[in-house]
Each structure stands twice: as C-alpha cells, then as structure tokens.
Amino acid sequence: MGGKPFSIRRRIFVLALALLLAASVVLIVFIRDYAERASDRAFDRLLAASALTIAGAVQVEGDAVVVEIPFAAFAMFSGQDRVFYAVEDPDAQTVTGYQDLAMQMGETVSAEPSFLDTVYRGETVRVASVGRLISTPTDTGWVTIHVAETQNQREALSAEILSNAVLPVLALTALAVGLVWFGISRMFAPLTELEHELRARAPDDLSPITVPVPEEVGHLVIALNGFMARLRNSMERVTGLVAEAAHEVRTPLASLRAQAEVAMDEHDPEALRRRVGRIHTGAVQASQLVSQLLMEATISHRLENREIDMTTVSAAIDEVRQRLDPEQVGRLHVDVSDEAAVATIRGDRVALREMMRNVVDNALVYSDGMVDISGRVRNGMLVVAVSDRGPGIDNSEKPLVMERFKRGKASSGKVGSGLGLSIVARVAEAHGGTMALVDRDGGGLTVAISLPLPRRSAPNGTAALVVATMLAGVMLAPSPSEAATTVYPAPDGGEEQVLNILGVTDTPLFAHFVAAFQAEHEGVTVVYEETDSRPLFEGFLDGTLEIHPDLLISSASDLQLKLANDGHALAYESPYLGDLPDWAHWRNEVFGFTFEPAVIIYNRDLISDAEVPRTHLTLAEMLETQTERFRGKIATYDIGISGVGYLLAAQDQTISSTFWRLASAFGRVNARFSGSSPAILNGVADGSLALGYNVLGSYAFARQAEGAPIEIVVPDDYVLVLTRSMLIPRDAPDAELAKAFVDFALSPAGQEVASGPTALGSVIPEGSGEWTSEAIAARGRGVIQPIPLGPGLLVALDTLRRQRFLDTWQEIVSPKP
Template identity: 60%
Template sequence: MADRTVSIRRRVLVAATLLLLLAAFVLVAFIRDYAERASERAFDSLLGASALIIAGAVQLEEGEVTVELPLASFSMFSGRDRIFYAVEAPDGTNVTGYPDLSEGLVPEDDSEPTFADAVYRGEPVRVASAGRLVSTASGTGWATVRVAETLGERRALAREIFQNALLPVVALLLLALVILWFGIGRAFRPLLSLERHLRARAPENLSPVDLPVPQEAVQLVGALNDFMGRLALARERLEALVAEAAHEVRTPLASLRLQAEVARGESDPEALRTQVARIHDEAVQASQLVSQLLMDATISHRLDTTPAGATPVGAVVNEVVRRLDPDTADRVRVSIAPGMAEATLGADRVVLREMLRNLVDNALTYSRGPVEIAVAARADGSVGIDVADRGPGIAIEEREAVFQRFRRGAASSGTNGSGLGLAIVRRAVEAQRGRIDLQDRPGGGLLVRLVLPRVPVRSPSQGVKALASLALLALLLLPAGGAGATEVVYPAPDGSGETRLQILGATDTGLFAHLVRGFQALRPDVTVTYEEGETLAIFEAFASGSRPPPDVMISSASDLQVKLVNDGFAQPLNLAGAANLPGWAQWRSELFGFSFEPAVIVYNPDILAENEVPRSHLELAELLEKQAVRLAGKIATYDVARSGVGYMLAAQDQSVSSYFWRLASAFGRAGVRLSGASPAILDGIERGDLALGYNVLGSYAFARQAAGARIGIVVPDDYVLVVTRSMFVPVGAQRADLGEAFLEFALSDEGQSILAGPAALGAVVPGTQGSWTAERIAARGRGAVQPVPLGPSLLVGLDRQRRARFLDTWMEIVAPQ
C-alpha cells in the first residue's frame, strides 16, 4: 500500500488528457492543412476558369494572334485582390495585358491550366497558365494565357475556415476534460468499496459477495461470485467466445470484400463518359447557336451602317480557308480562275467572309468528302462563286424553305445546326443585289451558286481626296479647346498658406467647390489646389508618371480608377466612413466612391415635344430612326475615344442592353455630335444647338436644371446606369494625411449632405438627407438601377485589344464618314 503513489483514477485521467491533447493537436494540424488546401483549390478553380475563358477568345486574324477579353473574364473575382493578366503569341511576343507577368515562367504547351507561385510587383501572386493551339504562317504553336491574383483573399478564406473549425475543437476539448474529471471519480467510487472488501477477505473465502452495489456493478459482482466455482465453465465459454468472435469478424470482412467487388464491378466509367459527351454536345450546339445569332446581328448592323466597299474576292476566299479548323481544312479545294482573285465585290469584308464561311461550314458538316470552292467570271461580267459537296443535298421542295430562319432540311436531322446559316447568306447576297441558287451536283451532292455583281476599284487619287475630306470633317466636328487641365486655388480661410492639399480630378469645378469649402470649414488652415481635366487625359498623365502624384485622385471613370489601384498606385486606408458605403462603391480599402450619379437623357423642351420625349433606350433608338433627318446634327453623346467615363458607360451599356448597337446605328444615321464632357453637351442643349444628349451624367444635369436652365431630364424607365465618382490617396502623395482627411470628410454625414444638396452630385451613403440622395434619384425612374461596381471586372473593358475593337466598331457605326 505504501508503494502506491498514483491512483488508477489519476493514471486514467492523465492518460486520457494526453490522448485528448494529442488528438486535438493532430486535428488542428489537419484542419489547418485542409483549410489551406480547400482555399487554394477554390481560388485555383476560379483562376483557372478565368484563364480558360480568355484562352477561348484567342484567335488568328490575318496571321496575327488576337484576343478580345470576354466580359466574364474577371467577373468571378469579387474580393479585394489585385488581378494581372497577359496573353503571349507562340513566338513569345506580348499580345495584350501586362508584358512582364511571364518573366521566369515557361511557355505553355497544354490547354489544361497549370498553377505556379510567383512574386510580381513586390507582392506574392498565384499564376494560372493555359495554352491555346493556334496555326500561324510560320507553323502551329501554343499561345500562352496567364492570369495572376494576389493571395489576400485565399489566405483570408483559409484563416476563416481554420478559425471557425478551431473554436469547436477547443470547446470540445475543454468539455471532454471536465466530463472526464468528474466522470472518473463517480465511476470508480463503487469499485473502491468493492476493492476494500475483497482485500479484507481471506484467500480461501470463496463465498458470494453480499455488498450493496449500484446497478452498473451488478454484473461485475456476479462475475466475481461465480469466478472460482465456475472456472472450468468460464474457460470453456471463453474458448467458445474466441471461436465465435473469429467467425463473426470473418463474416463482416467477407461481406465488405464482396460489396467492394460488386461496387467495383458496377462502376461504369463508359456510361459516365457517355453522359459527359452528351453534355458536351449540348454545350457545343448551344454555343454554335449563340455564335450564329450574334453573327446574324453583326451582319445586319454592318449591312445597315457600313458603306459598300470594294473587297477582292480572292482575299475573302483565302481568309475563310485560313480560319477553318485544321482537321477539316484539308478537305477544301479552291479553284480561282485566272484574273479573278483581284475581282472586287461591293460589300464589307466581314459580310463577305461570313457569307462564304457559312456555306463552307455547311458543306463540311453535311458531307464527308471533299468540298470545292470555285470562283469564275460570268458572261454578264458578274462574279460566280460555287461551293460544292458530296453530301445528301436538299430536296427541291425544301430549297426555298431552308432560306428561312431556323428552318432546316430533312437531310440535316441528327446533325447539330442552328438553321441560321443560309438565312444569313441570302441576306448578304440580296444586299449586294446578287442571287443564290441551290442545285443538284452531278454525281451526287449539293451545289450552291452565288452570282454577285463586280464593282470597280476606286483610284488612289479618289482615296486621297476622301481622306482629306475626312480629316477636314474631323477638324470641324472637334469641340473647341483641348484636354488640358485647369487649376483653381482655394486659399485657407484663416489666411495661412503653409498647409496645402493637392487634388487632381475630373469633376466640374463649380460643383466640386461646395465640397472643398465644406472641408475647409473643418480645416480652415488648409489651402486646397484643385486641378480639373478630362477623365482619360488625367489618367494617362498620372499613369505615365509625367506629373508628381497629387494628394487625392478623383474621377468618374471607375474603370480607369480601378486600373490605377490594381497596378499599385493607391495607399490602403482605414476610413470610418467606409463602413456606411454600399459594397459596390469601394474596393480593397483603397478606392472609395462618394457620389451617386445616373446616366440620363437630357433634352431641349423647345425642340422635342413632351409626347415624343423617349423614356427608355429602345424609345430613343426608335425616335432617332424615325426622325433622323429632322434631328440630324442635333443629338450628342460622349466621344468614347476621348472620354474615359464615356467609354465606360458605352461598354456597360453594351453588356446590359440588347438594343445598344441598334442605338449606336441610330446615332450614326442622325449624325451624332461627339463631346468630351457632360457640361459641353448641356451647353449645346441649353442654347438650342442640340435637341438631346445621351448618357449625360445626372449630377451636372440636375445642378443645371436647379439653376434655372430650360432643359428636361429623363431617368430611363428600362434601366439606368449609375456611376460613383471614386477617389484614392496615391502612393507618394506629399500630404497623404490631408488626402485621407478629405476622403473621410467626403464620406461623412456633412460631406454627403453637401453632395445631396448644393453640389447635386448625389449622396451614395444610404439614409443621407437632401434633395439628391440615392433613394430620391432612383425614384425618378421606373427602371432597374444598375450601379457600376468598383472591382476587377471593369479591367476587361480596358484591355487594349478589346478597347481597340470596340472603338473601331463604334466609329464604323456611329461615325462611318
């Protein structure tokens, strides 16, 4: 007794505690690893999806690798991380994006995304890379697409998962220790009494134990009473128990093995692959249909707005063949009669290309043999283009019907198609005053014959004269004045001049002055210098480093602001007022929106009667289509090539509205006048030079109307785009503390009241009192309010190739002259 230093209870308690702590430690390590892996898998999936979306848009045009970033490229990134991307041609040259992103990374040679950790611009990033196989004049190679994201959000998600899982583990561990402490004491108490009794008995005393014991110990006492008298029987039963246990364990093990074999035999990967293939086929068919519908709309717009050109037929045929899939291109045979390659057709190159491409695609789809393209001159001087195949052909009674939209012949059953190809072809042929015939090909198959009139080529001297006229017209249309900034100084109210705050912005000085004076009422010792310019001009000056960084950067072009913040030009701030901002009006604790400004329609009531004022985007397009002659030269909107906010609004319009290009075409017919700023448009409307202005920032219009200007304002009833002027404190600002104080004031109750009152820029913080609050502005229209959120998705529209394509298309439609 004297040698016993540790009780059984203590031993069990210590062992159980150590076991629980070890289990908790292992569990915590597992949770931490799982949280990191789960976060990495989740964000890698988004990163890889973004790279694949961009890779899917990579294509070859005239031997050059091009890409137009889809709108969804960065839409999955909703956090506060910075996003970088790059697209490289097979020879390693940068196509678009950040040229130095690929330093230290090998080119991709597979379409499956790969991931790597890197350091870019001094910050660790995760890079997803995907390849896109393209065929160039020098051979076939892999274009490389890279998308990189900083690690803040994935680390935050891993930390959140770990912390949320750690709290229950710690709580359960503490609870288990408490229960263990009290439970062991209560469980061992009857055993201690029994132990004392047995120790007091003589060795030869085998009489039954008659101590009162709790119910839980009855079986133990009975076993002790029967032990000595029934030792042999207990031995036999023990042997039987061992045999039975072996049998019982063998049976479930065998059953488990059998079930595993059955499960392995019943798993059907072929059926799974079949299902995946069926889903893929459906997706391909849907993609083909969407592509055809988009091309149908593009052809319609180009036929309506693009002037007839002189396009060589040989160049069109060669372009169509180059764009074919390499797996089917070797089935195409081209025959061009001597001298016909330079024969010119009177249509836009895109229209001719899509017309011929649809015919060739149909021939390749519905036949297995070679497809022949023949170009020859006809007796009447026209150009004949034949596309022949060895497919099932089209029955005579169906030949007129297949030219209707979504109509297909009986022989096309079982083959994917949209029923739009021949309808597009006929529209393009009729626009050129040509004709199309479907004929049976001798020996079997279908022969599609196009007969198109040939047009003469304009002489070089005519081209020079036309370019000179265009240049003169451009000079006449440009508004007076340049894009240079103007500077206004607001002296410190207390007369001191030592403390100065430098602000660079694109907000009308007269409206912004209210906010500056409100700030100086709290800081009378601060002299404020405000430099005003156009959105694109101040962005380019700031990004190029041609001027010192100001203390505050302000712009209504949210996409340009996001670009600057994403590229590391902004300082992170901890603003108390940011807690009241809507989520769409702030990003990364670096960029903050402070106004609520809808894009509205402004009109002159002396020119447009109340009953003809358009209340939606569709009504505006219809008005311009019907009244193009009357309103010629009296409609104005932003010059999207000069104005950053104008380009952003146009890009957002395109993504929201299905009527955008129709409206753009109507602008072109009405001879729209392009301007770099809303005040200039409002001046023209107020003077009577303009009848209507589109996408004018509502803040300027509301302020002008409140000052007594005779103008009407329409907040569209279908949808209204809302932008917020955003601001940040640049890296390298001389007085970053004053910049932060000014931002804090703009988001405060006092600052928002000024924006909702005399400044008329609109208060973005909910619950602000005043005439121009977000709630009151939204109530002026019946349509959906579509704020333009601050975030990485705005970077898509700034991609240089996508922007160039958009501007080219815009200018072709809106200002084709």
C-alpha cells in the first residue's frame, strides 16, 4: 500500500522553514511578553503615582475623612483612556469618586501600591490601590484609594514596542528563508534537468533516459529505465485488451439500461401517491423554513443598517391583509382607535410589517375562529394586541417559544419553522418596545406589542426658573429663550429623517448652523431644544429630558467629558478629526467646534476706556479701591448652577494666584450672579451693570456687532479659551444623522458659520472669516490658554472637591454679616 507522494526539496525546505519559524515565534513571544511587562511597568508607575498623589491629599477634619483631589493626580494620564477613582474611609464608606468601583474593590491595608485587572462598566481596567493610615481622636484605620484606567494606551504602547521589535525579526527570518531556498535549489538543479527532459517527451516516448545525473541518482535512473521498458510492454498488451473489452461490455450495458426502464414503469401508483404526498409536505415545510430564514436575514440586515422610516399601525395591518386570501381576511376583526391609527411609528417599515404578519399568521394557523386586532395609545406607547381562541401557550413555554427554532406543545401537527415569535420579539426590541404573551380570558392567546411613539417636538415656552437671592448678591434673571424647543422643518418637506439636538447655544445663533446644515441635507428636520449646561448634564443622566437626543452640544466641556468618560458617548472617526487641534477633542468621542475666549465686558457710560481693567489683578484692585462705586454693578456667573461658569472658575483658580482675591472683591461689591452670558450682556447693555466678568466672547462679539452699547476687553495677562463640544449618546435614536452634523460642524462649511455672524469662532486653524481663532487671539496681548479636553477636567468635577470649592466661593463672595 503506497504512501502519499512527497518532495524531498519541499521536506528539506519545510523542515528548515519550521525551525526558522519556531525560533522566530519563540523570539516574538519573548518580545511580546517583554513589551507587555514594560508597558505595564510604565503605566503602573503612573497609576501608582496618581493614587499616591491622592493619598497625600487625604486629611481628617474632626472624625471625618476629607480629600481634595489634586489636579496633578489626573493630569499625568495620556488623555486617551477613561479614568475612574474612589476613596474609602476606614468604615468602607465612599468619601468621593465612583461608589460602584469602591464596592467592587477590597480594602487596602498597606501603603505600597497593589495592582489588579478587573472588568468595570464593560471594560477591562487596571486598578492601583493604595492605603493611607490615619488616626483620629476616636479611631485609627486605613483610608483606601483606588485609581482605575482603561488599557487602550497600555495596549497601544505594548503593540508599538512589539511591532518595532518584530519587524527586524521578520526581516531576518525572511532573509534566512530565501537563503535556504536558494541553497536547496542549487542542490537540486540536476534533478530539475531530469524533470525538464521527461516533461519534454511525447506521451508515447518510453525510450531510456540518457541525461547525465549525479551518482546518488544513477541507480534511480537505471530503475526508471527498466520500469519504462516494462511499461512499454504493458501498454502494448493493454491497448489490445481495451479494444476487446469495448466490444464485450457494450452489450451488457444496453441490457441493464433496458431493464431499468422497465422497472421504472412498474411502480405501484398508490405507493407513489403517498410518497409524493410526503414529498409535498416536506417541500412545504422546507419552503416555509427557507422563507423565514431569508426574511430573518433580511430583517437582521435592515435593523443593523438602521433603515428608518415613518409608518402607522394601520398601514402595517393593511399590508398584512393584502397578502392574505379572502377567507383569512374574513376572519380578522380590526379595532384600532383614531389616535392609534394616525400615530406614526419611527422605524423600519418592512420589519414592522413582517412583525405584524408573523403574529397574524400564527393566530390564523392555531385557531379556527375570529382573530381580533386592536390598537391603542397609552402613556406615549402604541399598544397593538392580536388575540385568538386557539390552544394558547403554557406559562412554562412562553419564554421558550420566543427563542429561535423553539415551538410549544400546542404546535404539534402544525406546519411551522419556530422562527415567527422570535422575529416578532427581535423587531419589537430593536424599536425600543416589548412583546408579551398573555392568556386570553375565555381561552386563547393575546400577543401584546408595545412600541414607543416619537416625540416630534416639545411645547414652546420658558422652563420654570429658580430665582435665588444670595446673602450679598442677586441672581440675574435668565433670558426668555431658555429651555425652548424649536423645530426646523426639512427644506424638501420630508418627515422621515429627524435630528434631535439638545444644546446650550442661544437659538438665534444656532439657527445659522441649522440653516447651513439643511442646505446640504434637505431631507432632514432638525428639532433643537435650548437649555442650560447643568440641566442638560443632569437631565441626560436622570433620563428626564423632554426629547431623546441624537446629539448633545454644551459649552461646559468638562461635563461632556464626564459623560464620555463614564461610557455614555458613541465613538466616531470623523474624517475631519485630524484637522482639530489636539486640545479640542477627546479620543473620538467629544468634539470641539468653536473657539470662545472668556472676556470682560463693560458699559462705556459707567467706566471710561482709560480706567477699564485689562488684567485680573487690576480688576481686583479696582473693586477693592472703589467698592461703593461698583456696589451691585458687577456681574459674573453663578458657578453653582452654571456649568460653564464653574468650568471657567476652576480653571481660573488653577492658573491665577489672584483668583481668591478677585472672588473676595466680588463679595465686597455685592456682585450679581447669573446662570448665563446673555443675562449679563443685557445688564451691561442697559446700564444696570457696569462690568461683566468671564463672559463668553462669542456672545459678546455677536451682541456688539448687533449694535449693543458694550465694550469688550480681552485680558492682557491670560485668556481662557473654551470650545463648545459635541457628543453623540450611545443610545442616540439616529446616530447616523448625528454623525452627519458632527462632520458638517467640523467641515470648512461649518467652521465658516462659526467664524461668521455667530462669532463663535472657528477652532480649526487657518480658516476664513472675521472670527477665526487667529483673529480672536490677535484682539488681546495675553497668553492664550485653551482649556484642553482631557482627564484633567475630571478633577474639578470630583464631588467632594466641587462642594468644597463652592463652599469656599460662597463664603468669600457672600460673607455672613
């Protein structure tokens, strides 16, 4: 019994190649292990340094543990990974940070950092834990500090080290393989000549081989020549045999064919009919199964590609009825309320139709009587119920039948695939709804499907405002446009595509962006709800927003970064991302699109140009020396309710050594506080205020261009610049439209709007227009200090740090009598 043919050349080459590759693999594994260890050591040192920095800030006030997170604790990170932290007191109570992280980790009773890989919020994180021994009058114990970081950059560094080291290894391996192949080829050159000689021969040439060969192959050639001689004799005999066999075999083959034809004609008709019946039954079931599988594949494809349409339940029911025969249509009783009949469902029309078809088909197959279809609107949900008088489904089987290829006991004897209800459940879930199987009174089954109805717009108006009077300051009333919803219909009249945006930009300014966006996307309706930065952040987390936004836009970029860091943002690789400055985006989740300095505005009738302060220090000195003149005439943000105000104040405090002196000066003059820039602008413009501090330059430039009697100072010492940022929520109803708007805002067309009449400033360098970043920077002599989007912004948002900052601020600007 012969073995498989093989090549000596190939065997030698494969053996040499295997040895080379094995050596390379061993070397690469070693390099990979080294790269991972080196990367872990580097990033573990950063994690440990962060944890130790926080540990150093732990203090005891009375019996309570307090800690103010240092800025350096997070500034040392790369900015490309998510960062989480928690501080626990000796009683395992979370002092600050992420409580769920603290609950997931154990207590640390050592000052030496320890490290652990764990899964947190769906991602693998590396956690550094450090203990800090504290002693109070009543107890001594360990404070535990945990700092966690996702491992993207860690893995990227490891991959970079590995790739840089592997390339030379692969190059040397490839060179060695080439040398081995070359050497083997030279050794087997004589055999190649022998091969060419044999290939050149005619098929019937079996004469002896006369090509000179090495001694090692000579015996093989002698044996081959003897074999060919025997083969020549055999072929001569075979040729005669084939001629005889052709004549002898022809007759029995003809006989066998005739006998087969007779046998086919003698099949029993009754047996054949039964077999055909079974074949038909199997074909019907197979056809239905194939149809259902094809439909499931189609639905899966459409749902994955988010085929969005607007339809009604009446339209879906009508399509199902048109596909039924008259007898089945007569068994349907449809009772849909007027409200439900006109209620539009936002989703995939084909998937919704097939969902209804599967439910109705099941009801018709498993019952003989009438099938009732009802539709009602309840609490913002469209509830469609299909009821029959069939055998129903046992409670124990209800979860089972919603799985693929699962059928209940009542389906015995009924043709089916076991896919119908699983398709219904999947479509309902993909549209944000639910499906329930409910026993029907009097027998039978009700399939209840609940689908959410889209909120096309919220009522116009002004949200309820909280008016607060501080001990030494007055809250300014917000502008009447706050918390208003505006609908911009699609220019082509279409209603299928709706982009819901929740933002803090004044509606008149944002209207310019909407108009330019719709000029490129004529079929998109834009619903824009204007609110404040803090309510936007808190409402999104609480799920209490009036609309389900596709896009969040806020000037409080620290709050936006907090949302992204906590896993609420959808990653998107915009083609314009590479044009953004590094400080104006975080990873591919938060995108800045404006360039807005914090400026000082004043009324020339109340402050002359010669005496106007042009630095933060001179502003503090002016308020300290002319307290009575400016009492009640100075305004700035209320950092307790304004997200952007708190962001600017936190950055001021980090940069300026005179910040608390300036805050104290605000307290002396009974400064007034507002949650928005427009309210301060209104006060300066009408003369009720003399000066506004840290007002967003974008609003000030636009108001001045409209003719408002205000003057603007871009400080000469330093200028804080923030960028209005965009974020696509992970659960955005139409993420593709949101991505289109992000692309537009970052494109030259969108940046032209920012640098044009809105005066929001174009963040991408070398743009065109009056309000480019270069033009804005040239208006002052101070150091331009952009507020970078990165983990450092999370420090000021630490719960305990923020509360202490606010308490100190209020104590200074509103001293008790």
